Amino acid sequence: MAVVPRTVHAEASAPAAGGGALRVRAQELLRTLAGPGAVLREDQWQAIDALVTRRRRVLLVQRTGWGKSAVYFLATALLRGEAGLGSADLGRRTGPTVIVSPLLALIRNQAAAASRLGIRAGEIHSGNVTEWDEVYAALRAGELDVLLVGPERLNNPTFRDDYLPELAATTGLLVVDEAHCISDWGHDFRPDYRRLRTLIAGLRPQVPVLATTATANQRVVEDVSEQLDAGAGAGSGAGPDAVAVSGTLVLRGSLDRESLRLAVVALPRAEHRFGWLADRLGELPGSGIVYTLTKAAAEELTAFLRGEGYPVACYHGGTEAAERIAAEEDLLANRVKALVATSALGMGFDKPDL
Incomplete structure (x- = not known):
């Protein structure tokens, strides 16, 4: 029977204590x-310790900006390159980390930062099919620490038959980003994510799994936990704020973000909204993102703003992979005033001056 997790209110700035050389x-x-x-927070350390030392299955329900990507990149660095830190298991180099995420723009953005740790990443998605063999050759040769995979690949027959079995057999850490997409009780259920059960069930014993999300109610938490439990037994606890749910460790924090402000400007029609934006975009410092609900709206607004003299780029699910990467780089380098994007870009783009 599932144990209902309670919300963890960890001290955001508290330094992590205990854990010996691994924690240091x-x-x-x-x-x-x-x-x-x-400063490594207590809740971040709990997750890292559960993955690296205890080889647990962990569900992190934490707000955007909390540092979920730091958890899996630090865990990757420790599992891949750190030996002799207090556990016999740590003396053996593990296989690569596989990150499944629908928001490859965000993961690419984060992986670029992780390169500071010496982490090397490759990608498998619908936009680089001709590069799959090259990426897998690098993976087999031990030249990659992280493989980024779009969830739609899990339903692709070629990927499922030719790549997935070997991937499941060699993975050292599996990360499921935007994990609420697993649950048909969630607001953004994606059928491709249901294939994760097959991937998880094929993992070797003691391979840790981390699922992350910034949006999950209790029903979704229980559903995702059940999916993570495929082929895993219940492990030991990882601290007083950790709650085991059918073998999955659930670490849940407040989703409130004090730095965010919400304002609403009610305008009757699209042309009024476009005009309002054109009048004010130039007043805003730096560069940023304008989100639209549809691909058509993103393209229409991009064309309008360009006509008004603004250097902007369009970004949505139909944009070619090379164009997406170029747009991401242009935003980071402030070569555009804004990306006009759908939710394909994601909501957690890492840019300090955004």
Whole structure:
């Protein structure tokens, strides 16, 4: 019977204590990743310890900006390159981390930051089919630490038959990003994600699994936990704020973000909204993102703003892979005033001056 997880209100700025040499190394890696002032929080350490030392299955329900990507990149660095840190298992180099995410733009963005840790990443998605063999050759040769996979690949017959069995057999850590997409009780259920049960069930014993989301009610938490439990037994606990749900460790925090502000400007028609934006976009400092609900709206607004003299780029699910990557790079380098994007870009793009 599932144990209902309680919300964890961890001290956001509290330094992590305990854990010996592994924890010290995790703190050092975090400073390399995020800057000299970065402090490993208690809740982040709980997740890393559960993955690296206990080889647990973990569900992280934490707000955007909490540092979920830091958890899986630090865990990857520790599992792939750190030996002799307090566990016999840590003396053996594990296989690569596989990250399944529908938001490859965000993961690419985060992986670029993780390169500061020496983490090498490759991608498998619908936009680079001709590169799959090259990526897999690098993976087999031990030249990649992270493989980024779009969830639609899990339903692709070629990927499922030719690549998935070997991937399941060699993975050292599986990360499921936007994990609420697993659950048909969630607001963004994606059928491709149901194939994850097959991938998870094919993992070797003691391969840790991390699922992350910033949006999940209790029903979704229980459903996702059940999916993660495929082929796994219940493990030991990982601290007083950790709650085991059918073998899955659930770490749940407040989703409130005090730095965010919401304002609504009610305008009757699209042309009024376009005009309002054109009048004010130039007043805003730096570069940013304008989200639209549909691909058509993104294209129409991009054309309008370009006509008004603004350097903007369009970004949605139908944009060619090379164009997407170029648009992401242009945004990071402030070569465009804005990306006009659908939710294909995601909502957690890492750009300090966004």
